[in-house]
Amino acid sequence: MKLIIIMALISLNVFALEDSTEIDFITEMDDEVYREANPRLYRGEGEHQCQSRESIGHTCKNLGVNFTDCNQAFFKLKLEDCCSGSKYGGTTISFKLLKCTNYN
Secondary structure (H helix, E strand, O other), rough: OHHHHHHHHHHHHHHHHOOOOOOOOOHHHHHHHHHHOOOOOOOEEEEEEOOOOHHHHHEEEEEEEEEOOOHHHHHHHHHHHHHHHOOOOOOOEEEEEEEEOOOO
């Protein structure tokens, strides 16, 4: 009796799987819905003002992509100090975000 019940449940599950359909949401969505469902990505450009023994006030620029917003671009680019790799070296004394745009 237990075997018959188990076989019946297995056969019901097999038929239930055949009726299910897979939906590919990327091709099913229209453009507006797809854009709203996916996060916008931003690219940013920042400028560090540097200070070293040889020079005070020289600048260097850094770029970044795949930020979720301009605030994240500002803080991450600010942390990436490019002054040590610049011509006169040194450290950052100020930073400003020059440009932030989305590219989706």
